[in-house]
Amino acid sequence: MAKHDMHGNKSRALAAFFAALILTTNASAQDRQIEQKVDALLKQMTLEEKVGQLHQLSGRDLTGPANNRNTNILAEIRKGKIGSMLNVRGVAETREVQAAALQSRLKIPLLFSLDVIHGYKTIFPIPLAEAASWDLPAIEQSAQVAAKEAAASGIHWTFAPMVDISRDPRWGRVMEGAGEDTYLGSQIARARVLGFQGKKLGGTDAVMATAKHFAAYGAAIAGRDYNAVDMSEHQLWEIYLPPFKAAVDAGVATFMNSFNTLNGIPATGSAYLQRDILKGVWKYQGFIVSDWASIAEMVKHGYAADISDAAQKAINAGSDMDMEGFAYSSSLVQLVKSGKVKTALLDDAVRRILYKKFELGLFDDPYRFSDAKREQDALNDPSHRLIARDVARKSLVLLKNDKQTLPLNKAVKSIAVIGPLANARRDLEGGWIVKSDAAQVVSLLDGIRSHVAKDTEVIFSPGCDVACTTTDGFAAAMAAADKADTVLLVLGESWDMSGEAKSRTDLGLPGLQTQLFEAVRLKGKPVTVVIMAGRPLVFNTVADQATAVLYTWFAGSEGGNAIADVLFGDYNPSGKLPMTFPRSVGQIPISYDTYETGRPVQDVKNVVYKSAYIDTPNTPRYAFGHGLSYTDFSYSNLSFSHKNMQPGSTVTVSFDLRNTGKRDGEEVVQLYLRDPVASIVRPVKQLKGFHKIKLVAGEQKRVSFTIDQAMLSFYDSKLTWIAEPGKFIIMLGSASDDIRLSGELQLLDKQK
């Protein structure tokens, strides 16, 4: 990779833009045909019509009873002043609204977009939960089903996946991402893009995907949503950008920029991010949509004097479409007429959007995604629930299992099911839902009832609601625990405590939930705690004192069945944490790929002046990659194909993985790497590979990883991507804090 300048400026960004215009690409015949059609259409368009293509509006019930807003929007559409709608959905409505676009002079179809984040009608586990499965085919399939349901309902485009890395669970939007790790996040970004988009854009069972939010949104200062981001270029390139690059490589159709400033410049107005990196270095051909009103918000940031200034800055910086900001629709015509914005820049943005409309086949048939029969079939396909159940059980993480309390015996005489989330339905759906029906969600209580033997007594007592502000229900909960042989206590957040604008400073279990746990535990029965949440929570008392802890996130429509599958052993848990779980909010931001200091805590135990807290260990409560199984796996016989690696060549690392327990199970084998001496200090370990491997009880397999030069490379102080010759430590294990095997490798200086 070439060197990157530290600071983009406007003139260089524009120069790069004009250079890109004359770049001849290896376009296929079909690409060229589309390009010709786009050019021909562009020639017929007035300035106003061009600007219209860049204007995206939100509208619900546009075809319902007329009111000012919907009458105006439909009128604007008929004038060709809107290029895309968000939140219009369903065959009937998308057809009616598209019909308005076809009454416009040039009959350019609208793009219908929507936040289909973890399901359309069938709700899948929240994205952070799915990331815990480390199961790429399952994640791809979940996106595929969501796309199929949405596409059959007239939707062309989803605002997903969110590929923001975050090391801060105070930030409520960690629920929408893949966690803290760049490598895992990049693999999942790719799987989700492939799942949403299918083989090729234009299939009516797929939608365009969006890589969002470009960029560094997950590093908001203090975990407060929309807050400023200030980070080194090195961190940006090494940690935050790779999942976006992975999305580009997977062919993602669109990007969304972000609300935050990055080192003082709103991402929406950043030519460095959008023109230099995305459209320049990465040669991205899709289009960029702003986040909701983020162009107009540049005025509030103090980066633009007024809305016209904001529009000028955003289009120059490479933001192609304005979502709900009314900056382009109000100012761009004038900006182009006055010469403040070059026609070529406007044309480039319009071209990128029209290209996607052609690629989707909308000019051939603007209604091709809105098919009543397909909508009916897709939304009632029973296989979707089975797929949701499968990915949900793969997403659950067993954090603790003392005395092999789990799996529970289905023939247990009586079981107390306690806690505010035990019978929850809406909460299991998590933050982003579209057309689901909470009544159709399988609660954990439902799941338990359908798993236990006929004569098992299930005693339900909520104890309190999620906010848990009173102990009024505790006595009944304790009585239930007293009567039962075993206790399941279901605690956690409500669905609306994580997500957008849901930052928290206290990550403990809400209200008096911990006291409910303590009260129930007094009865002396084994207590299995099931935690539902959209983020890592801090729950030390429960972690110390519960007999078993299962972290279930928000597991979706089939959540109750999936959790019961794990609790009763129909599925052996295989999930691993995609984010570090801190002991205390004071440790945040926290991640496993930390740097060594000059005063490492382990080297100077009895010394005061070391890099440590005086009140909490440095280690997390549960490390990245942690997750237990009902069986055990052993790692042995590590071998390297060679110990000296020639530049540009590869080395194969292999070892034996054995299921040493009595149950079949899956292990996520994790490969970490450390470059112990480098021109800039490298992290103590970084994930560079993983395999999810299924072994029946007693089975052994030889597992291999191929190490190539890219895995040894990093951005040096000049942001050059290099692998420095010398020693590398390769670590293999079951979690970032559970390394089972390690060995060394030498990268040679030059061909010897």
Ligand code: BGC
């Ligand atoms: C969010 C985006 C979302 C958009 C449209 C914004 O507030 O940040 O992620 O796609 O709204 O709903």
